[in-house]
Amino acid sequence: MKTDLELALECAVNVYHRYAARSPMDDYLSREEFSKLLQDTAKPFLMEAYIQQLFAKADANHDGRLKFTEFMTTLCLVAIDAHNRSHQG
Numbered sequence: 001m002k003t004d005l006e007l008a009l010e011c012a013v014n015v016y017h018r019y020a021a022r023s024p025m026d027d028y029l030s031r032e033e034f035s036k037l038l039q040d041t042a043k044p045f046l047m048e049a050y051i052q053q054l055f056a057k058a059d060a061n062h063d064g065r066l067k068f069t070e071f072m073t074t075l076c077l078v079a080i081d082a083h084n085r086s087h088q089g
């Protein structure tokens with residue numbers, strides 16, 4: 001039986017693959033795929049400007065697409081934000 005953390009990590013990998021395989025079908029997230037991923041799986045009300053800001057922060061090698069390690073940077077930022085919010089009111 002898998003632990004909660006194992007399931008969460010597996011989920012992150014699966015979500016990444018599901019969206020990276022759209023258009024173009026590769027192992028990278030384009031801006032469009034990244035935007036769709038966040039809108040579908042995170043908060044539907046996320047502003048496009050905020051999404052593009054996250055993308056720019058995560059695209060460490062500035063090639064205009066996110067590889068898995070860059071995507072994990074984004075997830076990390078979102079997780080830290082969620083943790084901080086869990087300690088507020």
Ligand SMILES: [Ca+2]
Binds near residue numbers: 058060061062065070
């Ligand atoms: Ca990149």
